[in-house]
Amino acid sequence: MTEPISDFYRDFPFDDILKCVHCGLCLDACPTYRALGVEQDSPRGRLYLMRAMWEGELAPDAAVAEPLNRCLDCRACETACPSGVPYGSLLEKTRAAMRREVKPNFWQRSLRDWPLRHLVAADRRLLLMSKATRLADRLGLLRAKWLRGLMPGFVRRALDVMPQFDGVSFKHQNADRIFAPLVIRNPLQRVALFTGCVMDTAETEVHKATLMLLRAAGYEVVVPRAQTCCGALTVHAGIRDKPRQWALRNAAAFADKALHAVIVNSAGCGAQLKEYSALFEDRDAPGCDLDWHAFEDKIRDVTAFLAESELVNCNEWRREPVTALVDHPCHLMHAQRDHQGVVSLLSRLPGVTLIEPSQAGYCCGAAGIFNLQQGEVADQVLAAKLDDLERSLKSQGGRAVLLTGNPGCLFQLRHGAAQRGLPLEVQHPAVFLATRLFAP
Numbered sequence: 001m002t003e004p005i006s007d008f009y010r011d012f013p014f015d016d017i018l019k020c021v022h023c024g025l026c027l028d029a030c031p032t033y034r035a036l037g038v039e040q041d042s043p044r045g046r047l048y049l050m051r052a053m054w055e056g057e058l059a060p061d062a063a064v065a066e067p068l069n070r071c072l073d074c075r076a077c078e079t080a081c082p083s084g085v086p087y088g089s090l091l092e093k094t095r096a097a098m099r100r101e102v103k104p105n106f107w108q109r110s111l112r113d114w115p116l117r118h119l120v121a122a123d124r125r126l127l128l129m130s131k132a133t134r135l136a137d138r139l140g141l142l143r144a145k146w147l148r149g150l151m152p153g154f155v156r157r158a159l160d161v162m163p164q165f166d167g168v169s170f171k172h173q174n175a176d177r178i179f180a181p182l183v184i185r186n187p188l189q190r191v192a193l194f195t196g197c198v199m200d201t202a203e204t205e206v207h208k209a210t211l212m213l214l215r216a217a218g219y220e221v222v223v224p225r226a227q228t229c230c231g232a233l234t235v236h237a238g239i240r241d242k243p244r245q246w247a248l249r250n251a252a253a254f255a256d257k258a259l260h261a262v263i264v265n266s267a268g269c270g271a272q273l274k275e276y277s278a279l280f281e282d283r284d285a286p287g288c289d290l291d292w293h294a295f296e297d298k299i300r301d302v303t304a305f306l307a308e309s310e311l312v313n314c315n316e317w318r319r320e321p322v323t324a325l326v327d328h329p330c331h332l333m334h335a336q337r338d339h340q341g342v343v344s345l346l347s348r349l350p351g352v353t354l355i356e357p358s359q360a361g362y363c364c365g366a367a368g369i370f371n372l373q374q375g376e377v378a379d380q381v382l383a384a385k386l387d388d389l390e391r392s393l394k395s396q397g398g399r400a401v402l403l404t405g406n407p408g409c410l411f412q413l414r415h416g417a418a419q420r421g422l423p424l425e426v427q428h429p430a431v432f433l434a435t436r437l438f439a440p
Helices: 015-019 031-036 043-054 062-069 076-080 087-098 106-118 123-138 153-160 170-174 205-216 232-236 241-253 267-273 276-280 292-297 302-307 330-335 340-346 375-396 407-420 429-437
Strands: 189-193 219-222 259-264 299-301 322-327 352-355 400-404 424-427
Touching (some): 015 043, 043 087, 062 087, 076 330, 087 232, 123 170, 170 205, 205 219, 205 302, 219 259, 259 302, 267 299, 267 330, 267 407, 322 340, 322 375, 340 429, 375 400, 424 429
Parallel strands (some): 189 219, 189 259
């Protein structure tokens, strides 16, 4: 026996690991197991490791951390699991517990932990980074071969999947304004738009499109200034103290009882916001007495929300024929279990031929910052996804639009499609819908 259970997992309820009966139905659903074919890189293998540490049979060390860190945390195994094992929660708790035993090195602290703690929720720093990156891109520095040749591999990879920074903050531009609906619906309902961290200063056309669609559906929209990062990337890395603080800030920012819903256009953010209660399982933690489930019930993905609205009945939809392939982001399909909204919505639009590839629900390999930390594995997972998209394109012939509702997936698939030369324009569903409804 190594450490007692209570020492290593003392902060976390962990009994749910006993639900796993090792049936193996999760194996084929796991991207890393399909890519690597190694048991310890499967959900079942990782659960064996977690349970061995929980029971004191295995010491937490770097060798154990390796396969746990190779997990994308896509949670496809949860959808496949007949026993209801909450794999994602168990993994994140284990990563948090292991931080006490396997200390991050200097580079991990500097290049991973510092941004996850001190950048993603810092509005001014994010805006400064956005402005600087936009300037560097305009000067051609990000594409200069001589400069890229001097960069470490992970920096080049980061540039390959980097979003289009706009140099402005959507939240600051629209903070606390009340946007009137474009059509009158009875009764009038108000919704709030969650802006997140990266997407607040990059690819802001997604927020602009979301705002216009909500107004076109008859909703009054507000953008609370006090909101901040959801904390998803930070929680996935095993850091929980900062996300608890951000959760409290977001709970206060969206506390208005007049809000009908909080609309999110990032699958990863939506999943994290819907699981804030898991950060406050410790009854002594500040904020544990808040009604987190009431907060979580207000969180809605934009496509699922619009699919239930009257927007689809609008007479203004453009009718030009277009082929749209749909990708289901992991945290919309497996964490939120709310991925059919986009299919329901798009399948009812005039002129849209909707194709759901056979592997529409398989991970693309982005997984937050996984593609920056585990590049080779991410490339293998992405290759399988691109193979499936290529087959779908050949079956229908010609160009198409690929729609995915998560920023990391958007950047990863855009990079992959360009690298392989696929005739695909990768878009967020909100942007696609806005171009079909509003004149360009």
